[in-house]
Amino acid sequence: MSAEPINDLSRLCVHTITTKPWPIEVAAEQFAKAGVGGITVWRDALANRNIAQTGQLLRDHNLSVVSLCRGGFFPHTDAAGRQAAIDDNRRALDEAAELGAPHVVLVCGAAPGQPLTESRKQIQDGIAALLPHAEAVGVKLAIEPLHPMYADNRSAINTLAQANDMAEELASTHVGVAVDVYHLWWDPTLEAEIARCGRNGHLYAFHICDWKTPTLDFLNDRGLMGEGCIDIRQIRSWVEATGFTDFNEVEIFSNRYWSEDQAQFLEKIKHAYLNHS
């Protein structure tokens, strides 16, 4: 089974970090001109801005505000660090509400100085502590499992099964998951776990890019769709089989692409999206 080809850009969302050299105002203008339908905003792009006005600016460009990236990083070996993380996530929820983003994506964190089991408990406790505020401001939290190569210090949640388990245990209308092909493509249980979060109403976001061979950097060498070995169309078919009709979000960290002309890069994104997603 494979998904239908994509014929238009209405469900294309681009993350501000994908075109990192552009300030958000330039990104908004360029995305709109290119026909992109949505934008996911990274918090650094909001620095020194009025957040509500920036959200209005995005909507004035007919861009849907898809997500705010990112909260998380709950685990710390000391209680003060854990409390600071919860406070920061509360601010992220406020920022998402001001911006008009329906959810905050969580890169959950990990502390290399403690067992993964302890980090996982701290993540779940941290999210639980945020739930009253999430409900109060009407913003949801999306647990994003990260590739196991980030288990040391970026996320102790490394499979969609773990994220689904946690979302089910938290049992809140305001907690779900984000599926990113880069982190999860290798997992033999992926199709079943996508179906599972779809059934539960927990599938909040779908991120795409590609895994290049060779990959030269742990963080910033992601590929454009079609440049690597991920069968994005097949994974998209699993996502859409759940009834998901939200955006396909292009999230690429790439020293190579960030050094290029960003307008030309955006054209490449459109081409890759239409032909390899």
Added chain:
Amino acid sequence: MSAEPINDLSRLCVHTITTKPWPIEVAAEQFAKAGVGGITVWRDALANRNIAQTGQLLRDHNLSVVSLCRGGFFPHTDAAGRQAAIDDNRRALDEAAELGAPHVVLVCGAAPGQPLTESRKQIQDGIAALLPHAEAVGVKLAIEPLHPMYADNRSAINTLAQANDMAEELASTHVGVAVDVYHLWWDPTLEAEIARCGRNGHLYAFHICDWKTPTLDFLNDRGLMGEGCIDIRQIRSWVEATGFTDFNEVEIFSNRYWSEDQAQFLEKIKHAYLNHS
């Protein structure tokens, strides 16, 4: 639960690649002098040697020959490539028999140009094709799951659950698994899957090293035990709970350590083994 501390070097095995700058004859002499109990031989260390005589040399130094590394790399997009891989694995089995190694460790391979499901099928078919020869020469095959960051081109087998599934499906007295903490430490199902392969008599080998934060290279920046975030002692406790009494094999790929004096590095290995394994 944690394992008992290690008080002697009798179950310490070092891979020839760990001290790559040393020719195998030097490694044998140095390992023996240091009190190391076993050696796992990488095939490149046997180049231009009489293999049977080299095996005898190792035993003359009171070194147990623990494994031959490595066979595998079964998946290819063309049939000729797949046949060449099977032929090469047959030679690896012959070399292990000549050397006196009880098993060949399999890095199973992956072809980025085809789906992981197809690569996994080719791996299973490749191992099945080898079984008559493995039985004939009396050498076993150990499926080693590799970290998901190697799923593009090194191994489509990325969890111990997958390796266990495959070993069970092949249902041979000559197929089991190798557990390497570097590849598997992040997996929340690891304890259960180690117990499973132990129950089935499929646990053939146990490899140790550590995951450093940050890790600077995808291949050659592994840490000495204690330098990273892996709770090796806990994983060893799970391995030993199955009744495993074979060697703890130190397998470190490290540009940093390979550039050091290897005798000093071997002393560091002994210290790390006794204090952090």
